[in-house]
Amino acid sequence: MQHNECDLIIKGSYILTQDENRTLIENGAVAVCGRKIAEAGPDKEIERDWKAESVIDTGKSVIMPGLINAHTHVPMTLMRGVADDLPLLDWLHNYMFPIESGLTRELVELGAMLGCAEIAASGTTAFLDGYMYEDAVGRAVDQSGLKAVLGEGFFKFPSPFFKTAEKAWDTVKKLDDLFHDNPRIRTAVTPHAVFTTDPDQLAESMKLAEKLGLLWQIHAAESVPETKLTLETFGKRPIEILAEYGLLTERTRIHHCVDVTADEIELIRKSRAQISHNPQSNLKLGSGICPVTKFIAAGINTGLGTDGAASNNNLDMFDEMRTAALLQKGFLRDPEAMPAGTVLDMATINGARFLGFEDTGSIKPGFSADIIAVDMDKMHLKPVYNPLSHVVYSAGGQDVALTVCDGNVVYRDGKHMTLDVESISREAEKAVKWALKRLG
Ligand SMILES: [Zn+2]
Structure with missing residues (x-):
């Protein structure tokens, strides 16, 4: 019997492949060679054809x-619960910004380590970040074994972090250089928001994004x-400003899009920009509800x-998927408005396109071996009629039993393979005193 050699075989009762046909494989297995998926199929066939280390x-x-x-913003784990039940602008200006202006590179790295530990344990393998000292975030990502797109955030100049545009652009370039050869880490140009920057600065930063690709x-x-x-301030709405200054492009990623008009959705569609939907944050800050079904219907990724x-x-994406599905059903009084499959697409293949990691988000040959397993042997997950329904409506991040990223096991059965979570937890507890002191 002729076997192909591979490094790892992962077996389980079901595989939700998230390929073009949303193929579901029962009693399945995935063969992994190095950083890539070699084959996925029924376990008997995989074990017949492959021999794994x-x-x-x-x-x-x-x-x-x-x-x-x-x-x-992974380092914001350090501010988890420091200020709740406040509207966005009050929360930002009177709580987040005063704490953040005192951040050090060491604290950012600690927060990022804590965030990466939570992300790996709850079954997420890649994320798009935006914060300060992203070189330190990158160190945490690199150590964790996860994938990320890092964005060094900037505000109107001068800010506590950048006195001038030159300094900010230089930092963005250096960040890009630093991780240029790391296959798991990329970077993004990251202005905070229209109201915390100015349009000329935004236009200049887009030129930088184009130059660096x-x-x-x-x-x-x-x-x-x-x-x-x-x-x-500017006499125009946020999306109108983006359109007017040439900031709606294929490389544009817009977070939230809660308060948008039909014309603005059309501007985004035409530009082939993409959006992210963040229902729990929008609900918690009382920001409102993104009309996400309109974006999806328009063909906007x-x-x-x-x-x-x-x-x-x-940072639990299972929790987020459930909210995303339930919210639109209730908001639109239509149980068919946001089916489980659409939500899972957002959190997998469409998320991969959003990050520009085109070879992840599906389990199929040639794709990156970014694979998780959700333990179904739990009371709240019995019986199983439809695994897709369970992962969106019944499971949570705490049900994740295995996280493999880029072919490497980073988390298994409650144990982190890459991060020292005991020391991270100990240090994170100490940050409470520091943050409260910043708030006086
Ligand atoms: Zn945000």
Whole structure:
């Protein structure tokens, strides 16, 4: 009997492949060679055709692509729960910004380590980040074994982080250079928002993104007060500003899009820009509800994100999928408005497109071996009629038993393989005193 050699075989009761046909394989297995998926199919066929150095049998489980978080600020785990029940602008200006202006590179790295530990343990393998000291975030991502697109955030100059445009652009270039040869890490040009920057600065930053061949991401149209503020300052709504200054392009990624008009959705569609949907953060900050079904109906690629842990307050993409599905059903009084399959697409294949990682988000040959297993042998997940229904409506991040990223096991059965979670937890507890002192 002739066997092909591979490094790892992962077995489980079901595989949700998220391929073009959303193929479901029962009693399936995935053969992994190095960083790539070699084959996925019924376990008998895979074990007949492949010989692996190691075999992980995940038992009664659902194997699926690692989830993709389209919008977060991982270091904000350090601010989880420091200020709740506040509107966006009050929360930002009176709580987040005063704490953040005192951040050090070491604290950012600690928050990112904590975030990466939570992300890996809850079945997410890639995320799009935006924060300060992203070189430190990159170190955490590199150590964790996860994938990320890193964005060094900037505000109107001068800011506590950048006195001039030259300094900001230089930092963005250096960040891109630093991770240029790392296959798991990319970067994005990251202005914070229309109301915290100015249009000329945004236009200049887009030129930089074009020159470096990077994505360009921004928060926009997150809430009605933001629109009001933007109208008062610039005489136009946030998406109108983006359109007027040539900032709606194929490389544009817009987070939130809660307060948008039909014309603005059309502007985004025509430009082939993409959006991220962040329902829990929008609900928690009382920002409103993104009309996400309109974006999807228009053919605009839409990812799903948690936003930072200070406005969510976790980084659990299973939790986020459930909210995304339920919210639109209730909002539109239509149980068919947001089916489980559409939500899972947002959190997998469409999220991968959003991040520009085109070879992840599905389990199929040649794709990156970014694979998770959800343990179905739990009371709240019995019986199983339809695994897709369970992963969206019944399971949570705590049900993840295995996380493999880029062919490497990063988390298995409650244990982190790449991060020292005990020391991360200990240090994170100490950050409480520091943050409260910043708030006086
Ligand atoms: Zn955000």
